[in-house]
Amino acid sequence: MSIRRAASADKPAIRDVARRSLQASYSLGPHAITSAIEEWYGEERLDETLSDDGRVLLVAVEDEQVVGFSESTLAGPEIGTLLWLHVDPAYRGHGIASELFEATRTELESLGAERIHGRVLSDNADGNAFYRSKGFEPAGEESVEIDGRTYVERRYVETSPSGREPIETDGTTVFVDHDATENGSVDAFHVVYRDQAGSELYGYYCANCSTLANAMDAMGRIECDNCGNARKPTRWDAAYL
Incomplete structure (x- = not known):
């Protein structure tokens, strides 16, 4: 398994992984997932992400197939935010998420980030457990609406907040x-x-x-x-x- 920067040719595979991951990890209905995929990973949005020097899109590749990806950004001075980390459910349990996380950290640090934040919906038990396993701590919550329903998004930080x-x-x-x-x-x-x-x-x-x-x-x-x-x-x- 290898991890590299995403390329334009990876866009269909990224959408497929995102769809399967959202279906497995979130209590989102089919319409909400379809709308999310079209907006977050549509052609124009992915082109913007790939051309933005402040954003990082990495893919995990196994046997020439994209099996996971991460999307992150510089969210402020010296802070990098991991927006999404998706792994195809068929490939979970093999350490791919951890390798993607470490590769993402390295990329964000190369852009000047000294601290890493993460975000995940509170009803994604595996996602919350993943951040905790990496030593992250909850640092606040926000309400978000997706397809007419309200969800809680939890923010994680790597170290205890300074106050x-x-x-x-x-x-x-x-x-x-x-x-x-x-x-x-x-x-x-x-x-x-x-x-x-x-x-x-x-x-x-x-x-x-x-x-x-x-x-x-x-x-x-x-x-x-x-x-x-x-x-x-x-x-x-x-x-x-």
Whole structure:
């Protein structure tokens, strides 16, 4: 088994692996899975991913067949986020996920990442167990909607969070997590929670101008009204909400 950067010719195989993996690991209906595949791994989306220097798409190949892949991105200064790691259910249990994870870490480190974050829906028991087995710890949750249903997405970090900074806004105390970031067009957005435990998302904090930016449109975009720093969706957007 070998791991390499994905190429344009791998796109049909990536879609096939993603479909089988989603069917085996998530409680998503057939329509939701079909919509997700079309949006996340359609021709245009994969072309954008392959041409983006800040994103990494790796494939695991066995006997000239793609049996798994990972998608990751730089999500802020010195932070890399593993967005997806899929292994064909027929090839699970052979260490492919671990090898993909380590190869992904190496690629992200080569791009400047010093810490790795991960995301997985809470109802994916194997995915959550995988992150825990790698020494990751839960660092907050967000609600996402897919095909009209609400799901909980759990964020994992490799080391214990350094703490969430309390700030005041409109007479309310909220907590800025400096270890949880999203990539912005100018600077990072830090995730802001309503409580110190990180159980409820409040919004985002713009690192460029030190202001709160808690407005998100239906496509998952965030834009700071003060300086124009903007975050594009990397995972969930209206095409499959």
